[in-house]
Amino acid sequence: MIEKVEGLHWRRSRQCASGACVEVARIGEGVLLRDSKNRHVTPLAFSHAEWEAFVAGVKAGDFGFE
Template identity: 60%
Template sequence: MGETTVPAWRKSSRCATSTCVEVAKVDDQYLIRDSKNPEVTPLSFTKAEWEAFVSGVNAGEFRF
């Protein structure tokens, strides 16, 4: 049986003390979770999906 990789969750340095989105990379997947609910199954994205999201953030596509 193969080893299980434990995600190394990272928070933004700008997040509040009680509410934050956390990101982890496991193999070729990027995982996203809410720090208030770490027991909930995280969302999972491919490298291409993650890079498209980051590119959109950097381009200002999510500003309201």
């Protein structure tokens, strides 16, 4: 379980105009992912390798995004 961590630098896409987006933050040996509308919900946690594989898949079009 992830406990609340203060002082993280949360980032979101520049394409997020509404403020209702996902945000990511680096923490230790991993990456956290949260919904900017529901910051009180425990974020999802990924290792750096898992996150890099996800980003590579997005860039390669593996998820049907254009």
